[in-house]
Amino acid sequence: MLVLVLGEGASAVRCVPGEVHVWRIELDCAGTSLSALAAVLSQDERKRGARLRSAEQCQRWTVARGALRCILATYARSEPRSLALQAGPHGKPELVGPGQDIPFNLAHTEGLALLAIAGSGRVGSDAEVVRVGIEMEDMSRRFFAPTEADEILALAPEARLAAFFACWTRKEVFVKALGTGLSVPLDRFQVTVRADQPARLVSVAWDEPNRWSLVDLGEPGVAAALAVEEPAPVVRRFNFVPPLA
Numbered sequence: 573m574l575v576l577v578l579g580e581g582a583s584a585v586r587c588v589p590g591e592v593h594v595w596r597i598e599l600d601c602a603g604t605s606l607s608a609l610a611a612v613l614s615q616d617e618r619k620r621g622a623r624l625r626s627a628e629q630c631q632r633w634t635v636a637r638g639a640l641r642c643i644l645a646t647y648a649r650s651e652p653r654s655l656a657l658q659a660g661p662h663g664k665p666e667l668v669g670p671g672q673d674i675p676f677n678l679a680h681t682e683g684l685a686l687l688a689i690a691g692s693g694r695v696g697s698d699a700e701v702v703r704v705g706i707e708m709e710d711m712s713r714r715f716f717a718p719t720e721a722d723e724i725l726a727l728a729p730e731a732r733l734a735a736f737f738a739c740w741t742r743k744e745v746f747v748k749a750l751g752t753g754l755s756v757p758l759d760r761f762q763v764t765v766r767a768d769q770p771a772r773l774v775s776v777a778w779d780e781p782n783r784w785s786l787v788d789l790g791e792p793g794v795a796a797a798l799a800v801e802e803p804a805p806v807v808r809r810f811n812f813v814p815p816l817a
């Protein structure tokens with residue numbers, strides 16, 4: 573894992589076609605870093621953060637959005653606060669102006685965010701803290717394709733939770749890469765579900781699945797994955813080190 577310190581004036585980073593860069597961002601950081609990251613947000617972003625339910629959620633959202641700006645700025649060869657982020661038709665943020673061709677996608681779960689940046693092709697990321705007490709049968713039947721649900725629910729209890737979260741994140745990264753959210757029925761494509769199986773798009777009703785790659789990015793207690801429109805991506809991982817004030 574590479575550790576890069578980014579901030580204003582940081583040197584440019586390049587993600588070439590065929591590569592995906594995954595940035596790990598810790599959202600609980602020192603107050604001085606929080607202030608530095610808050611300073612790169614737009615006024616609308618600050619207002620959005622302030623509307624969140626708790627101070628903790630606001631701080632974590634501010635760090636995630638500030639880190640997103642700092643990291644993207646190094647790829648776009650621009651300044652973090654001058655980047656223009658705009659939501660697509662279903663809410664997927666994209667850059668307009670400098671860096672507008674850079675495919676990226678952010679996911680956050682509790683104190684962790686993952687940012688995936690692709691050299692080419694659409695990209696989606698997701699991370700979920702694995703929690704017990706989920707209505708797995710109900711949710712699997714409601715959200716997953718019937719064969720996915722059957723496979724998960726046939727597993728021994730100790731493998732079932734990991735499979736449920738593996739399936740969830742592998743499916744969510746695909747709809748996040750498409751940018752559609754739930755407007756695509758989730759039973760129109762299938763993924764591998766067992767946590768000990770490599771992540772893969774098995775079938776897609778309207779597309780050739782082998783054009784896409786799924787990659788697991790999980791860590792202890794967290795299920796995470798990415799989807800990229802690239803058959804054999806080289807994945808490089810980085811740790812974001814927040815700037816000090």
Ligand SMILES: CC(C)(COP(=O)(O)OP(=O)(O)OC[C@H]1O[C@@H](n2cnc3c(N)ncnc32)[C@H](O)[C@@H]1OP(=O)(O)O)[C@@H](O)C(=O)NCCC(=O)NCCS
Binds near residue numbers: 636680697740743754
């Ligand atoms: C945004 C969405 C795509 C994911 O939401 P989530 O899991 O709650 O949150 P994540 O942390 O993974 O992603 C949120 C980030 O994704 C990005 N995002 C927002 N809308 C998006 C979209 N339509 N497509 C891709 N990315 C999107 C944003 O950067 C957002 O961060 P922000 O809130 O700081 O702006 C959600 O609206 C959605 O439709 N999820 C599908 C959920 C689902 O059905 N999962 C089951 C899979 S079986």
